[in-house]
Amino acid sequence: MNSVVAYSLILLTCAPSCIYSEERLLVNMTLVRNASVHGAYCLDGSLPAYHLHRGFGAGARNWLLQFEGGGWCNDIESCLERAKTRRGSTRYMNKMEVFSGILSNNPSLNPDIYNWNRVKIRYCDGASFAGNAKFDNGTSLLYFRGQRIWQAIILDLLPKGLGRARKALLSGCSAGGLASFLHCDNFTSYLPKNASVKCLSDAGFFLDIRDTSLNHTIRSFYEALISLQGIEQNLDKNCTSSRYFPKQCFFPQYALMYIRTPFFILNSAYDVYQFHHILVPPTADLHGHWNPCKLNAAACNTNQINILQGFRKDMLAALSLFYRYSRRGGMFINSCFAHCQSESQDTWFGVDSPRVHNKTIAEAVGDWYFGRRVTKEIDCAFPCDSTCHNLIGG
Template identity: 30%
Template sequence: MLFLAVVLLVLVREGSEVFGRSVGGHLSDEFAIDVTKLADSEALMTQTLGRTQRRKSRKKRPNFERKMKDLAEAVHACGSMGFTDMKLHKLRNTSVTCNDGSPAGYYLRRSHGSKRWLLFLEGGWYCFDQASCRNRWANMPRNLMSSKGWPDRKKGNGILSPDPEENPYWWNANTVYVPYCSSDVWSGMSPRHDKDDFAFMGALILQEVLRDLLPLGLKNSKTLLLSGSSAGGTGVILNLDRSAEFLRREGSSVQVQGVADSGWFLDNKQYMPTECTETLSCAPTEAIRRGIQWWNGQVPERCARQYSKDEQWRCFFGYRAYPTLQAPLFVIQWLFDEAQMMVNNVGTPVDKEQWNYIHNLGVDLRKTLTNVTGVFAPACLAHTLITKSDWMTVQMKGVSLPNALHCWEQSLLWGKVEPQEPTCVSQLVDSCPWPHCNPTCPKLRNPFTGEEMDFIPLMMELVGIDMNAIAEQMGMDPDDLVRMLTS
């Protein structure tokens, strides 16, 4: 690593000459240089350098980029020895806890020299009353309610990966992973009152994580990307503006942006209404209505103003909160999200009514995304994406999620709705109408054989779907129906 540090110092000096600026920070065995701006250096130089300087810098830039790529590969090789794991830190404020009263915390991988921070909120459903929380304690992984079993170190995949091949734009950011142990969709501000009670302090946990990170470099950084998946994705929507305001009050000018993965749910009616006795079958509207009181749940202030106190639970649903948010938000949402279909009690589609319900679910979700300026919504049956190693494989119009997200970030940087490059797209919503009609969707697996299968053949094998009968019910030719579902 000493050799790499020396090489880095040489490259940083060369890079500062190329771009006409110095690179701050110090070197350590966890260093990283923010090279994602390389692609935008020409635009930067337009504002800061004359034409002569630009011509000189263009000649130097390819050599610099090549050296930086070689260096990134060498640094990643060091990661295999454990240098790139995230390390557990408990909150300094010990009064902010997990459900069981154990101390909350976060995992951190420092990237000295980088002015960008990536903070990820873990997901994992929720509980909404005494019975559902007792059931969660007894049957769900205990680390979703307690920190007592958390490991000292954690690896990251997808957008959390330190590998520039897997994570081309955020591999070198300061990376923070916040485990979910509050069961409240990151909204709660309710302390534990006695040993038989539960605390619900998700919103406070996030606030205290930010407070602890300020002296570690967050205060003087440029960008904080607040991200999360599932309940963590909804947590991003709920906490985005609040986090930005908290950091401003603490004297930081960091720009806060949000990425909500698989947390944009609908408050529509279930296919088959059920009694609200457990989390996975309770209609989301009823679960959140109960939960917000149980957790002392907090919603975005501007959204809360639009509803009476008894109706503020509606702000948990992204399409209602989004128009009120001031900080920018990028939405990642499968059009046929597995969690949405589970709480809507759809079941395995075996008749026309279920197929119609599923089709309309995609239609309804697509409508809620019409005015979202940064969105990636494939027509797939899946749940969560950004922390998976293969997060680059799903595409729409030839554009992957990392590229769409990067395009969106650059549009924010330049203050434009859409960058000028024709290949740069940050609003992507599939138009095909059925689950897995996008050929790049994640493969489904036969639960009995483990074999990868496409959606329609899998449904035919598992539940004996009769495509001829369904086509007859829908007044279609069977071949046309199969083509519609698979093209």
């Protein structure tokens, strides 16, 4: 009897994470067999893929599509390297994926979306599913076909029920979160006119800012990416025709005002990836003065904290018009040192999940999607939020 009591206590003290770990949902990969008809290939020429877990009950005609993230490659050398990894080829990917957080099928872990059809779209093009080009010098061949991969996957899913969707949410994390901005309205165009279609970006609001050396590191990186992979033709035409630099329309802060579909922005105001690669890239910190701060926010000196608070102000300024004037938009901008919070169970919805105004991310997204209440949550500045996990390491 004592052992039963002890086991019950263990379950109580670590729920829901223990229950979750015992019920890991593994979902098989589906290769898009007719992708070649559309010229849709991963960097190395392999077929693109996704993972689909079927919805049931009241959610049987609702769909969540989640873009996988994983950075970008903006020159031939880095793309050739990427083509030999799971980021550039389905040959090297796990054939089974764990579905957790927003992808979970457990109502206690994903209360609003658990019974929807849930799709994870694998990322193998290195350009947020936006390129349309090819490199062939006779010895090396690379396919920059992200736009075609996106279209081929949608066309594969439409006859599987997506074409009859009542509710749909296009989501994504990191480079996949950026893809949500780039493909949101296009997604809507494939679905029934009477469907409720919305989009969500998790950690995809990459800022067009100067780094600590006052260089436009990320803008230069993206410009090379856009040129290499033939992206400009696929950017929002209303944006590219109205802005002085069309390539800036790859940045969410410029593209956002042209998106007609209701949009939700989930981001940390101290996004770890942006902190490490955009605000303080290695080229701006040759002597490693920022390394202790990058590993642990408690090790940041006063000047470094001030720079990080400046980054937060820049993000909120870039979001200010959306915050004030978007009637159908939603936001959850917390002050955790994190990157991607929707696919991880402990940050999406759990006993100790991050909260803003006592609301978890899952509750905020659900309130917004279903119109239960206006959801535009902005956290107080670091270090005020005691619910943060501060997942340094992006």
